[in-house]
Amino acid sequence: MIENPVGKTMKGSDISAPKSFAHRVSSRLYTNAKLRLRLLIATPLLWLALVYVAALLALFVTAFWTMDSFTGEIRADWNIENFVKLFTNSLYQTVTLRTLGIALLVTVVDILIALPIAFFMAKIASPRMRGILVISILMPLWASYLVKAYAWRSVLSNEGILQWLLRPLGLDTPGYSLVGAALTLGYIWLPYVILPIYTGLEKVPQNILEASSDLGAKTWSTLRLIVFPLLLPAIAAGSIFAFSLTMGDYITINIVGGATQMLGNLVYTNVGTANNLPMAAAIAMIPIAIMFIYLSVIRKTGALDNL
Amino acid sequence: MVEQTPAISLRGLTKSFGSVTAVSNLDLEIKSGEFFSMLGPSGSGKTTVLRMIAGFELPTSGHVFLDGEDVTTKAPFDRDVNTVFQDYALFPHMTVLENVAYGLRVRGVGKREREAAAVEALSTVRLADFGGRKPSELSGGQRQRVALARAIIVKPKVLLLDEPLGALDLKLREQMQIELKELQRELAITFIFVTHDQEEALTLSDRVAVFNQGRIEQIGSPQELYERPQTPFVAGFVGTTNLLEPQDTQALFGKAIKGSIRPERIKLTTQNSVATHSGKVIEAIYVGSATRVHIKLDAGPEVTALVLSGSDSSESWSRNQEVQVVLNEKDLVQLETK
Amino acid sequence: MSKTPLKLSALIVGMALALSGCAASGGQTSGKLQSLGDNEKTLSLLGWPGYAEDGSNDPAYDWVTPFEKDTGCQVTFKSYGTSDEALNLFKSGDYDVIAASGDATLRLIASGDVQPLNTDLIPSYKDVYPFLKGQAWNTVDGETYGVPHGYGANLLMYNTEVVKPAPTSWDVVFDKASAYKGKVTAYDSPIYIADAALYLMKHNPDLGITNPYALDADQLAAAVDLLKAQKDNVGEYWSDYLKSIDSFSTGNSVVGTTWQVIKNFMPEGSTVEAVLPSEGATGWSDSWMVSSTTKSPNCAYAWLNYIDTPEANAAATEYFGEAPATAGACEFGSKGFCDSYHAGDEAYAAQIWYWTTPIAKCLDGRTDATCTDYSEWTTAWQEIKG
Structure with missing residues (x-):
């Protein structure tokens, strides 16, 4: 019998050659799923820790410093004066409540508008129509935030289209006001609310809706008892966007908010005008704390799994 | 004699999706209290008919009568029929009890x-x-039963079952078949059962409609369908069969017809006689309860015989073995030719 | 406010200068340049938008290139939006020269970020309007820290269709503002408190305000109350002058503070008028100042001299929309330029209270009182806006 030299050497090397380091690492990784996962998430986790956690910590630490009001130098002598001001000065309570109010209003209005639109897109529209709708909802996201805010400045103005539309009804444009700002913010964040709800609706199987109807539920009962509970996580996910983005806004309110201000404006004033970084950091803790509470409430609905 | 009002009556029912006709000009009456199956391969239109009865689809033309009442354009919630869905469609956010109570709620x-x-x-x-559990905590068979319970709680006139056992494994499926049959007897309501499994349809049904390409090929009792299939499609889809072309029947029986002969009706022997046709075994496949023997007849056609284990002729057959085949003319069923 | 940090920082600045002084040509004592040497290669400027145009925005407006050709100093320019932003940027130490308004200059001087100037080395300085020299916002303890660029007043603008009769007093935005509820506009900055203080100075003499930038706690409280009352009638505050133009042209604002440049830029057919009310007005006088750590003192002095030469001064101030700092500039500006900004009109200028950073040491010379500083004004302003 003629030996096959090639086959022999190959076979021999496979068995006897010492495994290379890379090979050993590979096989270790292959068999150890946990290690694999840890290595995979290590990099983004490190990034997250540096960029987000460290930045937040730095902000928090800064809030305990003070600014020399004359020279504008920041001094790292520890005190809680900034926080005492936050809790004792009615300005901060007023503005916090106002900001919270607008954020909630914008969130609720956006959800109410987004629900029927998303429902139409996911369950009623033809695939072609759905594509058009998705694009037209995403389209405004391509335009700059500022462009949209200034467009609304024009819409809301005394000579704007809103005034023209409302005049025959005997109404006036809300103008540059809290209402105007809520409208504009509601418009700007709407896509962020529609999309998760739309995705959530798409995930609701058609036959569950059919089953409900089959069992005798009229449309409204189906919406209330089946669609809404199943959508709750998606709605919560959408609300996170509308709520948190509104909580942090200071540009829109400046453009269409008239003579009013939100927490973001106070932060901006303290950084930009007063050059009081520590106070700004302390104020910035308010929306962070509110978001923290909001998210921990939302987490219970399972919405965070939806993001 | 006054005829009893049928539970379901379909008249000239047609459904098109764009250019595709799923159901074409269908007429069907289902008696009250009947266990009626719609059998056919996927895409044959049986599920579409079921959905039109339930009200999930509106027919392109034609009418649906429920207990004599025209419900063609009524919404599902206004029809006294309930559906058990193929994948159960349980409400994931509700407990089993809430799911079942939903119709009453x-x-x-x-x-x-x-x-x-x-x-x-x-x-x-x-x-x-199991009332306190969530559907996700149940097995497939349990979900199936929840879906059943949910559908029957509102005491519908007709229960529609859309391939309800399709996702279950064989054992569970046979068990559920028995339960379904018992349930139907107990409730005495009309069951309309959609399936692509001919054995399931034959086991359960009082009557079966065989669907093919949007039309009903044949309606009849399981025996009728099995023993006297009218078309090659029915003969082939309901059980397995040997389809014989006219030239084959001419050679074997002396009359040229399109015919079908069931494998289990074919007897095998080694003894040569006038009444037998000689042939050669191509393949013999042992399937436990029986052996399927493929034979090339000297007269031309290939046939398959099913030899029950333990029967007289259940000696082992092997490839290329000479064999004598007994074919009785009474077992030959004449089929319609188109 | 304790004086220690000031002295300390001056000391540090002095040491830094002493160290860097060896490298810079030209002798320096006590932080002030004594003579000029050869020009360095580069010069980095920080200023309001339009203060140093090199033709890249509009080829018709270029007064930087001739300077570069003449002096060999390669200019880079960075613009800022607010005085506060300017302070933050300048503190980075990346800039040799800054054009700062009066609400920033004292803070720059106090923090030691700018150096005193030897005006003898700036020939064009002698042509600057006398009423702009030696003022509180550019001179401290007799030392000149900045050369004037131009000046303007915060005028009262009104819609002639709505506000009748034509107002002559700031009362239309204060005591009588409710007539235009929701359509009053005001400048969005703590320095606007001075406008209220000026009004109180004329209408409420009991408060004893003699300088709107020198307010003790009570006087500030009175101004804050006035502004809080005004806020109910304010439609919006503006800090972006384009936003103000927009508001007046759509009729969302009908009366309020404005700048001459806004009036000039109002669209055709606008029915607005701008006046200097009887109480006078606040205003700004911008100064070019030199960084205490500059590596290019000679180029810096060259720029300070250049910007007050008639042609450059006319180009820069007309482009921005303010009165020039020198009479000679009127020869070079377009027709009516100096008239529209009341350049050199001393009576007009006398009615202007130029922006000055409020500091604890009362600017009106009071020694028996402590005044409120800018940080207190900032806090107050946030509270006014609520």
Whole structure:
């Protein structure tokens, strides 16, 4: 019998050659799923820790410093004066409540508008129509935030289209006001609310809706008892966007908010005008704390799994 | 004699999706209390018919009568029929009890009353202790029973079952078949059962409609369908068969017809006689309860014989073995030719 | 406010200068340049938008290139949006020269970020309007820290269709503002408190305000009350002058503070008028100042001299929309330029209270009182806006 030299050497090397380091690492990784996962998430986790956690910590630490009001130098002598001001000065309570109010209003209005639109897109529209709708909802996201805010400045103005539309009804444009700002913010964040709800609706199987109807539920009962509970996580996910983005806004309110201000404006004033970084950091803790509470409430609905 | 009003009556029912006709000009009457199956390969239109009866699809033309009443354009919630879905369609956010009680809930039945009814319905399907669980915590068979309980709690006139056993494994499926049959007898309501499994249809049904390409090929009792299939499609789809072309029957029986002869009707022997046709075994496949023997007849056609294990001719057959085949003319069924 | 940090920082600045002084040509004592040497290669400027145009925005407006050709100093320019932003940027130490308004200059001087100037080395300085020299916002303890660029007043603008009769007093935005509820506009900055203080100075003499930038706690409280009352009638505050133009042209604002440049830029057919009310007005006088750590003192002095030469001064101030700092500039500006900004009109200028950073040491010379500083004004302003 003629030996096959090639086959022999190959076979021999496979068995006897010492495994290379890379090979050993590979096989270790292959068999150890946990290690694999840890290595995979290590990099983004490190990034997250540096960029987000460290930045937040730095902000928090800064809030305990003070600014020399004359020279504008920041001094790292520890005190809680900034926080005492936050809790004792009615300005901060007023503005916090106002900001919270607008954020909630914008969130609720956006959800109410987004629900029927998303429902139409996911369950009623033809695939072609759905594509058009998705694009037209995403389209405004391509335009700059500022462009949209200034467009609304024009819409809301005394000579704007809103005034023209409302005049025959005997109404006036809300103008540059809290209402105007809520409208504009509601418009700007709407896509962020529609999309998760739309995705959530798409995930609701058609036959569950059919089953409900089959069992005798009229449309409204189906919406209330089946669609809404199943959508709750998606709605919560959408609300996170509308709520948190509104909580942090200071540009829109400046453009269409008239003579009013939100927490973001106070932060901006303290950084930009007063050059009081520590106070700004302390104020910035308010929306962070509110978001923290909001998210921990939302987490219970399972919405965070939806993001 | 006054004819009893049929539970379901379909008249000239047609459904098109764009250029595709799923159901074409269908007429069908289903008697009250009947266990009726719609059997056919996927895409044959049987599920579409079911959905039109349920009200999920509107027919392109034609009418659906439920107990003599035209419900063609009524919404599902206005029809006294209920559906058990292929993948159960249980409400994932509700407990089993809430799922079952749902039909009563939307009818405005009080909480206590509807939950008592739900418990009862659950015990009908032997799940009385599972009311507090979520559907995700149940096995496939249990979900199936919840879906059943949910559908029967509102006491519909007609229960529609869309391939309800399709996702279950064989053992569970056979068990559920028995339960379904018992349930139907117990409730005495009309069952319309959609399946692509001919054995399931034959086992369960009083009558079966065989669907092919949007039309009904044949309606009849399981025996009728099996013993006297009218078309090659039915003969081939309901059980397995040997389809014989006219030249084959001419050679074997002396008359040229399109015919079918069931494998189990074909006897095999080694003894040569006038009444037998000689042939050669191509393949013999042992399937446990029987052996399937493929034979090339000297007269031309290939046939398959099913030899039951333990029967007279159940000696082992092997490839290339000479064999004598007994074909009785009474077992030959004449089929329609188109 | 304790004086220690000031002295300390001056000391540090002095040491830094002493160290860097060896490298810079030209002798320096006590932080002030004594003579000029050869020009360095580069010069980095920080200023309001339009203060140093090199033709890249509009080829018709270029007064930087001739300077570069003449002096060999390669200019880079960075613009800022607010005085506060300017302070933050300048503190980075990346800039040799800054054009700062009066609400920033004292803070720059106090923090030691700018150096005193030897005006003898700036020939064009002698042509600057006398009423702009030696003022509180550019001179401290007799030392000149900045050369004037131009000046303007915060005028009262009104819609002639709505506000009748034509107002002559700031009362239309204060005591009588409710007539235009929701359509009053005001400048969005703590320095606007001075406008209220000026009004109180004329209408409420009991408060004893003699300088709107020198307010003790009580006087500030009175101004804050006035502004809080005004806020109910304010439609919006503006800090972006384009936003103000927009508001007046759509009629969302009908009366309020404005700048001459806004009036000039109002669209055709606008029915607005701008006046200097009887109480006078606040205003700004911008100064070019030199960084205490500059590596290019000679180029810096060259720029300070250049910007007050008639042609450059005319180009820069007309482009921005303010009165020039020198009479000679009027020869070079377009027709009516100096008239529209009341350049050199001393009576007009006398009615202007130029922006000055409020500091604890009362600017009106009071020694028996402590005044409120800018940080207190900032806090107050946030509270006014609520």
